[in-house]
Amino acid sequence: MRFDRWVKSPSRRLRHGAIVAAGLIAAHAAPTTALAQQASVSGRLTSIWEDPLPERGTPRLRHFLSRHTGEMVPLRVSESQLRAVGGADGSTGLYVEVTGSWQGPRRTPGASAERELEVSSIRYSVAPAGAFAEPQGAPIFGSQPWVTVLCRFSDYPTTEPHSLTWYQDLLGEAEPQLDHYWREVSFDQANVAGSVAHGWYDLPHEKAYYVNDTTGVSNLQLLKEDCSAVADADIYFPNYVGINFQFNENLAGFSWGGGSSLNIDGVSRFYSVTWMSDWADQFVYAHEMGHGFGLDHSSGPYGQVYDSRWDVMSGARNFNDPTYGWIGPHTISFHKEKLGWIPADRIYDARVGLGQTIKLHRLADLGIGGDYLMARVPGSDGTHYTVEVRQFVGYDVSLPAEAVIIHHVTNRAFVVDSDDPADNTNPNDDGARWLPGETFSDTASGITVTVDSVAGESFVITISLLGPPHIVLEPASLSFEAWQGTDPQPQTLVIRNSGTEELLWTIAGDAAWLDFGEASGTAAASGSSSIPASVSVGDLAPDTYTATITVSGNADNSPRTAQVDLVITARPTLAAEDVADHLMGVRTSLSTDELEYLDDIGNDNGSFDVGDFRAWLQREGLMSRVSPAAGEEVAP
Amino acid sequence: MRMRATLVSLMAGALILGCGGDNPTDPPEPGELRVTVASGTPVGAVVLTVTGPSITSPAAAAGNLLYHDLSDGTLHAVVTGAAISGEIMRFAVPDVGQVAGYQVSVQEAAGTSNQPLAGVTLSVVQ
Numbered sequence: 179m180r181f182d183r184w185v186k187s188p189s190r191r192l193r194h195g196a197i198v199a200a201g202l203i204a205a206h207a208a209p210t211t212a213l214a215q216q217a218s219v220s221g222r223l224t225s226i227w228e229d230p231l232p233e234r235g236t237p238r239l240r241h242f243l244s245r246h247t248g249e250m251v252p253l254r255v256s257e258s259q260l261r262a263v264g265g266a267d268g269s270t271g272l273y274v275e276v277t278g279s280w281q282g283p284r285r286t287p288g289a290s291a292e293r294e295l296e297v298s299s300i301r302y303s304v305a306p307a308g309a310f311a312e313p314q315g316a317p318i319f320g321s322q323p324w325v326t327v328l329c330r331f332s333d334y335p336t337t338e339p340h341s342l343t344w345y346q347d348l349l350g351e352a353e354p355q356l357d358h359y360w361r362e363v364s365f366d367q368a369n370v371a372g373s374v375a376h377g378w379y380d381l382p383h384e385k386a387y388y389v390n391d392t393t394g395v396s397n398l399q400l401l402k403e404d405c406s407a408v409a410d411a412d413i414y415f416p417n418y419v420g421i422n423f424q425f426n427e428n429l430a431g432f433s434w435g436g437g438s439s440l441n442i443d444g445v446s447r448f449y450s451v452t453w454m455s456d457w458a459d460q461f462v463y464a465h466e467m468g469h470g471f472g473l474d475h476s477s478g479p480y481g482q483v484y485d486s487r488w489d490v491m492s493g494a495r496n497f498n499d500p501t502y503g504w505i506g507p508h509t510i511s512f513h514k515e516k517l518g519w520i521p522a523d524r525i526y527d528a529r530v531g532l533g534q535t536i537k538l539h540r541l542a543d544l545g546i547g548g549d550y551l552m553a554r555v556p557g558s559d560g561t562h563y564t565v566e567v568r569q570f571v572g573y574d575v576s577l578p579a580e581a582v583i584i585h586h587v588t589n590r591a592f593v594v595d596s597d598d599p600a601d602n603t604n605p606n607d608d609g610a611r612w613l614p615g616e617t618f619s620d621t622a623s624g625i626t627v628t629v630d631s632v633a634g635e636s637f638v639i640t641i642s643l644l645g646p647p648h649i650v651l652e653p654a655s656l657s658f659e660a661w662q663g664t665d666p667q668p669q670t671l672v673i674r675n676s677g678t679e680e681l682l683w684t685i686a687g688d689a690a691w692l693d694f695g696e697a698s699g700t701a702a703a704s705g706s707s708s709i710p711a712s713v714s715v716g717d718l719a720p721d722t723y724t725a726t727i728t729v730s731g732n733a734d735n736s737p738r739t740a741q742v743d744l745v746i747t748a749r750p751t752l753a754a755e756d757v758a759d760h761l762m763g764v765r766t767s768l769s770t771d772e773l774e775y776l777d778d779i780g781n782d783n784g785s786f787d788v789g790d791f792r793a794w795l796q797r798e799g800l801m802s803r804v805s806p807a808a809g810e811e812v813a814p
Numbered sequence: 815m816r817m818r819a820t821l822v823s824l825m826a827g828a829l830i831l832g833c834g835g836d837n838p839t840d841p842p843e844p845g846e847l848r849v850t851v852a853s854g855t856p857v858g859a860v861v862l863t864v865t866g867p868s869i870t871s872p873a874a875a876a877g878n879l880l881y882h883d884l885s886d887g888t889l890h891a892v893v894t895g896a897a898i899s900g901e902i903m904r905f906a907v908p909d910v911g912q913v914a915g916y917q918v919s920v921q922e923a924a925g926t927s928n929q930p931l932a933g934v935t936l937s938v939v940q
Contacts (some may be wrong), residue, residue, distance in 0.1 A: 758881035761861055762890040762921075781928050789924030789931075792859040792894050801879065801894070 215280040217295060220303050221245040222448065223263070223272050226398065226436030227469040229484075231457065237475070237483050243276055243295070244439035246446045250399045254281065255297040263300055271315060271437075271448070273305040317518025318368045318471050322360070324349065324420035324450070325413055328377025329405040331385035337426045339456040342377055344501075345424060348463060349373035354505045354573070359464055362572050363490075363508050364519045365544050370467075373418075378426065379408040385427050394430040398438075398453055401425070406442055415442050420450035420470050422463065429455040435466030459503025464490050473513045476591040478605025486593050487578050487606040488568060489513070496576035507574050508542050510583070511552035511566040512591040526553040528625075530645030531704055532678055537636040538582070540569040549636045555643060557623040561588045565627055567637045581611030582629050582637050584618055594618060624678070647681035647701075647733040650674040655741045656727070658713045662720050662749040664779050668712040671740065673729055675701040682732050685709060689725030691718060692742060713744055720748040750775050754800055761791050842909035845940075848875075848901045849893075849918055852935045858926040859894035862936055864905065866916030871906040878902055897926050902936075913940045 221243035229237050241260070243251040253276065263272055278297040326345050330337065349370060351357040357370045381388075381404050388404075389396045405423045406415065415421065421440070434453040439446060450470030454462065468491050476492050478485040484493025490506030491513060497505045514520050524544075526536050539549035553565040564587060569580045584594040595602075596618070597609030604610075612618055614637075617628040624644025631638045652672040660666040671694075675681035681701040685694050695710040711727070723744040730737040750772045757776065759765040768776075773786040779797055780790025795801045849864065851857055869889045874880035878895040880903055893902045907916070916938040923934040 755881065758892050759883065761892055762881070762883055764883045764885065764890055781924075781930070783930070787924065787930055788859045788861050788892065788894075788922050789928035791892065792924055793928045795879070795894065801896070 216278075217280055218275060218277045219243055219245070219251055219295060220273070220275045220306075221249075221251065222305075222439065223260075223274055224250070224437050224439070224448075226434050226438070226451075227466075227475065229433050229435065229462070229465065229469075230394075231431045231455075239474075240434075240436075242438065243274070244437075244448065246439065246441065248403065248439050248441035248446065250402070250438055251276075252294040253297055254278075254294050255300065259297055259300050263302060273303050274300055275303040276300050315472055316516055318364070319518065320367075321369055321371045322419045322471075323372035323374075323417065324370050324422055324467065324470075325373065325415065325418040326375035326377075326422040326424055327405050327409045327413065328375065328379065328424045328426070329381050329401075329408065330378050330426045331381050331383070331388070333384040333386075334427050335380060337456075338378055339426060342375055345375040345377075348460060348502060349375060354460055354499055354502055356460070356463055356467070359460070359506065359573060360467075362542070363514070364517070367519050368517070375424075376409055376412050377424070379405070381405065381408060389427075389430050391428075391430050394432065396429045396432065396434075396453070398434060401429075401453055402438060402440065402451065406440060410442060415440060415449070416445045416447065418449070420452070420467065422452045422454055422467075424454040424458065425456065427456050429453060431455070433458055433462055433466055435469030437470060437472075460499065461490065461495055461504035461506040464506035468509060468513070471517060473509065473516065474590045476510055476512070476585065477593070478595055478603065478610075479586070479592040480599060480603040480605070482603075485603075485605055488583050488593060488610075489591075494577075496578075505573065505576075507577060508568075508572070510564070510585055510591055511541055512564045512585055512587050514541070515552060515564075520551050524548070524551040526550040526641075528553060528555040528641045528643050530643050530648065530677060532642045532644075534641040534643070535630065535638065536641070537633060537638050538565065538567045539636045540567045540571060540574075542569065542572045542574045543635075545635050547636070553627075553639070553641060555625050555627065555641055557586075557620065557625065559623070561586060563587065563594065563620070563625065563627070564591065565639060565641075569635065578606040579611045581613055582627075582639060583610065584612060584627065642678075644678045645676075645734070647675050647677040647679050647703075647731060649681065649683070649729055649731060649733040649735055649738045650676050651727075651729060651738050651740045653740075655743070656711055657743045657745075659745045659747070660713060660715050661775055661778060662718075662746055663715065664749070665715055666713055666744075667782070668710045671709045671711050671727065672706050673699075673701055673709060674706040675703060675733070677733065678703045679732075683707065683729055684731065685727060685729050687711075687725050687727050687742065689723065689742070691715060691723065691744065692725045692727070711742070715744075715746055718744075718746050720746045722746075747771075747775075752776075752794070754795065754798075757791055757794065760786070761788055840911065843911055844906070844908050845910035846871075846904045846906050847910060847913055847916055848904045848939050850900055850937050850939055851898060851902050852937070853899075853923075853931070853933055855931055855933065856897045856926045857899065857931060857934055858897065858924050858928060859892065860898065860902070860923040860934060860936070861892050861921035862890075862918055863921060864889040864891070864916060864918045864938065866907065866938075867912070868908045869905050869916075872903060873905070874903050875901045910940050913938060 224242040224244040226240045241253045241255050276297050277299045278295045280293045281296045349356050361369045388401050433455050438451045439448050452466035473491050475483050476489045477483045486492035487494040489510045491509050494507045495504040499505050537549040539545045555563040564585045566583050568577050568583050585591040586594050593605035593610050595605045595610040612629050614629050614631050619626045626642045628640045656669050658666045673683050684698040691714050693712050699707050701707045725742040727740045728737050760768045776786050776790040780793035865888050872882045878893050880893050882891040918936045918938045920934050923931040925931040
């Protein structure tokens, strides 16, 4: 059993991710056969994830401009250019105008040549009237019907990897079919009920017209256009949110998932779209449809994409079904939350503080106890961690282990693995499984997550998040009311330290009438200091006065201020006989303000009484005028 | 009509009629009755009411301050002082032998720190 495991610093992992991205971008920017034709094109930004078979190398995220005509314009665009319009993830579906120059495809064109627009600038644009609406995006709730269109290349007229019935059943509601799968993964909040399959249809061209097996280039535009066209007589596409284009041959080792526009059946609109090779099984369908719902990949932290067995959106081929092939597990909590499937009250957002002990229920089902389904822990660099529990149940039945799994979320989610990468780059083994007695630490961010115990379907974990002293003033302002010449009751200002280090504070006011019981002090982590704030009205005339209290210290938000309001009301002129009459009940001539005044300067118990009268006599100096002897007249 | 604390002058006739004690057949004996206070806690002020026939001339005991009203025939009074104890005030009546006919009640009281005070007992004595 390990104790006090330490993971690699997040910054190192971030750099690694950046290098991978930069390498991809550099490849895009390499010299090509330039057609050098300048162009300005408008449309909606679309992302498509290109997922190869394991032996076909590295996947990549491809960006397109989807036009109202249904055309997909491939873009060579950098991460920094995409960030200008919200980032690769946030920009999906935005209507933009892209300026650049037409270039030949990055890979040798061959028969599947397509131009790519090398982007020089990208900016927001206003969608013209008639432009198709932006994609639905998250959250994903309710029925999400897809249509699977089976298309055969003309040179493979009899090849059918599976029958129409198989593809129709794959969309069904029995385990492990896809409607059943998405219902379980979404906690029964989304499904693909109403999905259908059609085919097989014959494409007008041979495979080589669309796919270059040598270069690995497939013309997704042509595949989409021709496959939809040959099936159009049988399918009214606008009835569906997504389209699976299923082909009967290997598409150069890749399948794709994402979204695209399609102008068909008199409607130009955006669809979730996948392009499936012949080897697509339940796992591939779930994975690419996940892209269609807007999910990115997750992975281990080692520059791979399909190395995590904790997520269908990585390479989690954990269980093989004799009918449907590899079956996907659940997706991770970061993705479920992104699609809106984790109720807000089942998400624990860690705050600065020590010892935040919570119960995390396994991610595969809601359970009945209401325990949290995920925890989010913010890092100091703007990234965050997700913490989730995975157990052998449902589609998670064949996970590598039952454990707490932590992901570091930057632009996407990476499994936190404590192994030394020089020795082990497996994000599924012991180093990634956090078990009772083990603690994950990110020293740079002041984060520790300790797994305390297993409690049935949940794990008990304790999160601590260090932070500098942080001043919170309670209340945020003070308000005094006083009678002329009479000091009001002191009030208490609480200086609370919500940080995890000791706060050294000083307090000062900018008015002579304001005073504090102490000028400086300390407040322990998560502790507080209560400071009496008093007002000496002295000779202040009736009026409204304001002052500012300033609390300074070694806090990250120092100084903090609180406003003080002081309202001084003129003291009423009273006759002792009138006051006594009111007290005896023989004549009630005093006003509400006068009675309030008498109570305020008396015992201040909320009502006028004889104690208040006595106090007033004392204040007015009338108590000395007492009867010196029985029978002597007293005229106050 | 409300009366201020006044100096009570004893009437000569009252002295003449004062003999005979409480014998109902005796002639009335004008004089003064006293209000006394008892409490386990020092008393700073008390509001009281005295009922009975023909009350006149209320006066504070030495060291006390008295405000009173007799306008409706009932004696309403506020007695206060540094600390009031024992006899706190007196008033004149036509016949001190009728002391049992005078009832005193506490409306409210305060301690010497001006806080409301309970458990204060008043009595009318000759």
